[in-house]
Amino acid sequence: MALIVHKYGGTSMGSTERIRNVAKRVAKWVRAGHQLVVVPSAMSGETNRLLGLAKELFPGTPSDAVCRELDMLASTGEQVSVGLLSIALQAEGVPAVSFTGWQVPVRTDSAYTKARIESIADERVRGELAAGKVVVITGFQGIDDKGHITTLGRGGSDTSAVAVAAALKADECLIYTDVDGVYTTDPRVVPEARRLRSVSFEEMLEMASMGSKVLQIRSVEFAGKYHVPLRVLSSFTPWDIPIEEEARSGTLITFEEDEKMEQAIVSGIAFNRDEAKISILGVPDRPGIAFQILGAVADANIEVDVIIQNVSHEGKTDFSFTVHRNDYARTMEVLKTQVLPNLGTDRVEGDTRICKVSIVGIGMRSHGGIASKMFRALAEDGINIQMISTSEIKTSVVIDEKYMELAVRALHRAFELDQPPAPAQ
Numbered sequence: 001m002a003l004i005v006h007k008y009g010g011t012s013m014g015s016t017e018r019i020r021n022v023a024k025r026v027a028k029w030v031r032a033g034h035q036l037v038v039v040p041s042a043m044s045g046e047t048n049r050l051l052g053l054a055k056e057l058f059p060g061t062p063s064d065a066v067c068r069e070l071d072m073l074a075s076t077g078e079q080v081s082v083g084l085l086s087i088a089l090q091a092e093g094v095p096a097v098s099f100t101g102w103q104v105p106v107r108t109d110s111a112y113t114k115a116r117i118e119s120i121a122d123e124r125v126r127g128e129l130a131a132g133k134v135v136v137i138t139g140f141q142g143i144d145d146k147g148h149i150t151t152l153g154r155g156g157s158d159t160s161a162v163a164v165a166a167a168l169k170a171d172e173c174l175i176y177t178d179v180d181g182v183y184t185t186d187p188r189v190v191p192e193a194r195r196l197r198s199v200s201f202e203e204m205l206e207m208a209s210m211g212s213k214v215l216q217i218r219s220v221e222f223a224g225k226y227h228v229p230l231r232v233l234s235s236f237t238p239w240d241i242p243i244e245e246e247a248r249s250g251t252l253i254t255f256e257e258d259e260k261m262e263q264a265i266v267s268g269i270a271f272n273r274d275e276a277k278i279s280i281l282g283v284p285d286r287p288g289i290a291f292q293i294l295g296a297v298a299d300a301n302i303e304v305d306v307i308i309q310n311v312s313h314e315g316k317t318d319f320s321f322t323v324h325r326n327d328y329a330r331t332m333e334v335l336k337t338q339v340l341p342n343l344g345t346d347r348v349e350g351d352t353r354i355c356k357v358s359i360v361g362i363g364m365r366s367h368g369g370i371a372s373k374m375f376r377a378l379a380e381d382g383i384n385i386q387m388i389s390t391s392e393i394k395t396s397v398v399i400d401e402k403y404m405e406l407a408v409r410a411l412h413r414a415f416e417l418d419q420p421p422a423p424a425q
Helices: 016-030 046-057 064-074 076-091 123-130 158-167 202-207 215-224 243-247 289-299 325-342 360-365 368-382 400-414
Strands: 003-008 035-039 096-099 106-108 117-120 134-137 142-145 147-150 171-176 198-200 231-232 251-254 268-272 275-284 304-309 316-324 348-351 354-360 387-391 393-398
Touching: 003 016, 003 158, 003 393, 016 035, 035 158, 046 064, 046 076, 064 076, 064 147, 076 096, 076 134, 076 325, 096 123, 106 158, 106 251, 117 158, 117 304, 123 134, 123 158, 123 325, 142 158, 142 393, 147 171, 147 393, 158 171, 198 268, 198 289, 202 354, 215 275, 268 400, 275 325, 275 354, 289 304, 289 316, 289 325, 289 393, 304 387, 316 325, 325 348, 393 400
Parallel strands: 003 035, 003 171, 035 134, 096 134, 106 142, 171 231, 198 251
Antiparallel strands: 106 117, 142 147, 231 251, 268 354, 275 316, 275 348, 304 316, 354 393, 387 393
């Protein structure tokens, strides 16, 4: 008997018929002798609907007090899902019980709308599993040390599922989505994109951080930290396919660079159109200036991505960085009220029409000339690069948003990602 965690996304839970199919799939695994914990998202579109109502009532930048209420509101979507799925399971003759994040409890910090998990108690869940029940737990949410409901931010249900799997030391965590695995890039942009049978944890982490929507980055971080076996697969395959076939489908996230793994210099192209660039001009070029700028941004719980500080001229420099587009207005407000008055400059520019395109692959460690090949492919299509960021296994560029799809297609073609890599010798 194995302990398995299933996670189902919003499209998988999008109607009563789809919820019934999820219940039939879970029941199949239970009847095969496995213990099941299920973490479903809110029904497709429900969270956006709820937050849209809040936006009508409070159109401005939300205060901490308003963010607390946003979490109270948004968390109800998952509560509906766990209740409906538990009812559907019982209709299948499978004993089930649902819990919210605060009932488990899932302990988080108090960063409303983007909280981080600190611990998960497992006693109550293990007790229900031992009693022969499927345990259905709300994703995306938890409770802080003051008893307030918190939510984990974009893609938080993935993080919840992997964190639950880590806390329970589950044998595997299966992430069911509306796609059948991890592709070399988005097939909607490049129809020739190819599904990967396996991808390393490091590659998946980079792809998630660079904009791949298949898995949320914090879920990959949890999986890597606690070595949770992870597989991405489709919830739209027939629910009654044999478990052995289902367990081998999709894309496996591996933690070892197996010699038998697919050998590719570049494994995938990730992109993110949800970024904005901010540049502060004429900044004094002195020690501590980066902290003076970004410290205030970090204190506002805003994540910064690509950072560039230009060459100094006459003791002045330009400082540019990117943030998520949803954080753009708040970042500009922090800069204008808390940072610029102390810098001796009020010259700040913003651009919300940019995107980030990245190549990712563990093979980049041992092969030279990969970045230059990337830059040549973009140049041949007349695409100008605004910013560059690199790590050991990825290179990212910030470009004008209107060139994003052209860039992705050019890079996919340049690195021949539509062709299966040769097996290791």
